[in-house]
Amino acid sequence: MNKQKKETIEKLLNKIKEYHPKADLDMIQLAYDFAASAHEGQKRRTGEPYITHPLAAAHILADTQIDPVIIIATLLHDVPEDTSVTLEDIKKNFGSEVESLVRGITKLGKLKYRGVERYIENLRKMFIAMAEDVRVMIIKFADRIHNLRTLDAMPPQKKYRIALESLEIYASIANRLGMEEIKGELEDLSFKYVYPKDYERVKKIRDEKIIGKKQYLKNVIEKTEKAFQEAHVKIISIQGRNKRLYSLYKKLLKKENSVAKIYDLVAIRIIVPTIADCYATLGILHHTFKPLKGRIKDYISQPKPNGYKSLHTTVFGESGENVEFQIRTSEMHQDAEYGVAAHWHYNEYGSRSQKKDIEWIKELANIQKDMLDKLTDLEQMKIDFLQTRIFVFTPKGDVIDLPEAATPVDFAYHIHTEVGNKCNGALINDTMVSLDTELKNGDVVEIILDKNRKGPNPDWLNFVKTATAKNHIRTNQKNKLTNWIKSMLPNK
Ligand code: MN
Numbered sequence: 001m002n003k004q005k006k007e008t009i010e011k012l013l014n015k016i017k018e019y020h021p022k023a024d025l026d027m028i029q030l031a032y033d034f035a036a037s038a039h040e041g042q043k044r045r046t047g048e049p050y051i052t053h054p055l056a057a058a059h060i061l062a063d064t065q066i067d068p069v070i071i072i073a074t075l076l077h078d079v080p081e082d083t084s085v086t087l088e089d090i091k092k093n094f095g096s097e098v099e100s101l102v103r104g105i106t107k108l109g110k111l112k113y114r115g116v117e118r119y120i121e122n123l124r125k126m127f128i129a130m131a132e133d134v135r136v137m138i139i140k141f142a143d144r145i146h147n148l149r150t151l152d153a154m155p156p157q158k159k160y161r162i163a164l165e166s167l168e169i170y171a172s173i174a175n176r177l178g179m180e181e182i183k184g185e186l187e188d189l190s191f192k193y194v195y196p197k198d199y200e201r202v203k204k205i206r207d208e209k210i211i212g213k214k215q216y217l218k219n220v221i222e223k224t225e226k227a228f229q230e231a232h233v234k235i236i237s238i239q240g241r242n243k244r245l246y247s248l249y250k251k252l253l254k255k256e257n258s259v260a261k262i263y264d265l266v267a268i269r270i271i272v273p274t275i276a277d278c279y280a281t282l283g284i285l286h287h288t289f290k291p292l293k294g295r296i297k298d299y300i301s302q303p304k305p306n307g308y309k310s311l312h313t314t315v316f317g318e319s320g321e322n323v324e325f326q327i328r329t330s331e332m333h334q335d336a337e338y339g340v341a342a343h344w345h346y347n348e349y350g351s352r353s354q355k356k357d358i359e360w361i362k363e364l365a366n367i368q369k370d371m372l373d374k375l376t377d378l379e380q381m382k383i384d385f386l387q388t389r390i391f392v393f394t395p396k397g398d399v400i401d402l403p404e405a406a407t408p409v410d411f412a413y414h415i416h417t418e419v420g421n422k423c424n425g426a427l428i429n430d431t432m433v434s435l436d437t438e439l440k441n442g443d444v445v446e447i448i449l450d451k452n453r454k455g456p457n458p459d460w461l462n463f464v465k466t467a468t469a470k471n472h473i474r475t476n477q478k479n480k481l482t483n484w485i486k487s488m489l490p491n492k
Contacts, residue, residue: 007052007055007056007059008055009029009032009055011059012028012032012055012058012059012062012071013025013028013029015059015062015063016028016062016068016071019065020065020068023068024068027068027072027094028068028071028072028075030093030094031071031072031075031076031094031098032051032055032075034075034076034079034085034093034094035051035054035075035076035078035079036051038079038083038084038085039051039054039078039079039082039083042082042083044150044153045150045153045154046150046153047153050078050082053078053143053146053147053150054074054075054076054077054078055075056146056149057074057077057139057142057143057145057146058071058074058075058142060142060145060146061074061138061139061142064181064182064337064338065338066138069097069098069101070101070135070138070139072094072098073098073101073102073105073135073139074139074142074143076090076094076098076102077102077105077106077139077143079102080102080103080106081106087099087102087103087106090102100133101133101135101136101139104129104132104133104135104136104139105129105136105139105140105143107129108126108129108136108140126140130173134177137173137177138179138182140170141170141174141179141182141186142182144166144170144186145182145185145186145189147162148162148163148166148186148189148190149189151163151189151193156401157401159193160193160194160401162193163189163190163191163192163193163194164190164193164194166186166189166190167186167187167190167191167194167246170186171183171186171187171190174186174339175306176306177306177339178306178307178308178335178336178338178339179337179338179339180308180336180337180338180339181337181338182338182339184244184246184247187244187245187246187247188244188245188246190246191245191246191249195249195468197414197415197416197417198249198417199245199249201416202245202248202249202252203245205248205252205259206242206243206245206248206265209259209265209266210242210265210266213265213266213321216317216318216319216321216323217240217266217268217323219317219318220268220289220317220318220323221238221239221240221268223288223289223318224238224268224270224285224288225238227284227285227287227288228281228284231280231284233272233277233280233281233284234272234273234277235270235271235272235281236271236272236273236330237269237270237271238268238269238270238271239268239269240266240267240268240269241266241267241268241269241326242265242266243262243264243265243266243267248262248265253471253475256479263292263295263314263322263323263324264312264314264324266323266324267323267324267325267326268323268324268325268326269325269326269327269328269333270325270326270327270328271328271329271330271333272327272328272329273329273330274329275300275329277329278300278311278327278328278329279311281311281327282296282311282313282327285313285315285325285327286313286315288315289315289316289317290315290316291313291314291315291316292313292314292315292316292322295312295313295314295324296311296312296313297311297312297313298311299311299312300328300332306339307335307339308335308336309328309332309335309336310326310327310328310332310336311325311326311327311328312324312325312326312327313325313327390402390403390404390406390439390440390441391441391442392411392439392440392441392442392443392444392445393442393443393444393445394415394444394445394446395444395445395446400414400415400445402414402439402465402466403465403466404465405438405439405465406438406439406464406465406466407435407436407437407438407439407463407464407465408423408426408428408433408435408437408439408445408447409423409435409436409456409460409463409464409469410439410464410465410466410468410469411426411439411445411447412426412447412469413464413466413468413469413472414466414468414469415447417472419447419449420456420469420472420473421453421455421456421472421476422449422450422451422453423435423447423448423449423450423453423456424448424449424450424453425447425448426445426446426447426448427445427446427448428443428444428445429443429444430444430446435460435463436462436463455476456472456473456476456477458473458477460473461473461474
């Protein structure tokens with residue numbers, strides 16, 4: 001995504017006209033002018049005029065080919081909260097549907113962190129608003145994505161909190177709503193701020209792997225296209241797609257950091273006209289390439305819980321390297337990319353797509369329960385979000401931001417997973433200390449490494465404070481346990 005690119009209202013109107021020729025463009029222009037004059041003189045932290053924010057959010061949603069009514073509400077979403085213009089004025093100018101959407105967003109309010117109780121209350125408000133009209137949540141996602149893209153302008157503590165909240169709450173909800181694109185954006189944008197070191201590491205792994213695979217993929221795609229021509233099966237599109245960074249990171253954690261065990265680093269996505277074509281495609285692929293055992297997944301006959309449908313298969317390409325294929329129809333593709341938002345999609349003829357039963361309405365109650373459960377036992381979240389942060393230094397003078405009462409082990413994992421795993425001692429301000437010592441603002445911390453150390457001590461879980469440290473220690477324990485169990489099994 002190119003954030004430097006200048007988004008204009010003209011580009012927005014053109015984009016909408018393309019997927020919805022009958023859209024009332026005058027109304028959208030009017031909403032833009034209305035918002036621009038209401039926000040006149042206001043600036044964002046980035047120094048840009050405020051209107052650039054609602055405009056960018058509207059662009060994000062127009063890219064998903066969404067109903068123009070939602071675009072209008074998005075353009076107006078910050079007006080009642082930040083200006084003297086009222087919801088009543090919006091109703092008079094744009095009607096009650098738009099007003100109700102903007103009211104939903106306004107009720108959610110701006111990001112405020114004033115203690116745990118208030119925070120949970122805000123989240124509850126979000127779920128209620130979502131249950132009343134899920135479109136409010138869709139607008140909120142676009143709002144958040146743009147805020148994340150411009151997060152660098154925020155002070156460090158806020159950056160971290162906003163990113164963590166986006167990762168833990170917003171991305172989870174987007175996932176449950178089946179909004180793959182939006183979820184992926186939210187995750188990758190937040191990842192950089194929540195786990196900066198891991199972000200850089202994973203990005204490097206992915207980029208290196210992908211550069212190496214370019215020519216290989218081109219060959220596989222060409223061979224596939226030829227096989228389809230011979231079989232006289234029509235393909236709507238075929239293209240390679242890189243795995244998103246955060247999802248690669250999570251997979252690496254699961255697979256003991258072994259890139260070799262990740263089969264969908266780059267996947268080839270094939271879109272075909274009908275469900276029958278999907279299965280025919282699978283047959284052609286398996287005839288052309290040797291399939292990897294146990295890697296064929298039929299999410300068409302058994303969709304994932306969030307409704308995801310596709311066929312997946314991993315095959316051996318020429319050089320014996322693996323590649324995953326994802327096969328689906330256009331409709332499945334739209335549903336997979338946009339999820340719930342696909343209900344407000346316009347097709348090429350400009351008519352709203354009529355989706356069958358509205359399963360997701362039932363889903364909402366579950367999502368809410370899930371999230372609140374997660375929250376009530378989410379002591380961790382409170383610590384990461386709401387506790388006062390301290391700033392400590394590396395011996396080289398880099399600033400590290402940690403929650404209060406964090407220990408050298410938290411510090412070590414913040415630097416890098418391996419620094420945590422190999423941590424054997426610590427110096428605070430040149431004095432040797434025990435690993436459970438609480439760090440204070442301004443401390444200079446140096447970690448003593450033992451290269452031969454097998455991994456973290458499970459007892460560290462008794463004193464570490466950050467989720468990063470806890471996750472890494474637990475993952476390590478789990479891996480050890482799995483390896484131990486494996487070693488106890490009789491040899492095949
Ligand atoms: Mn906003």
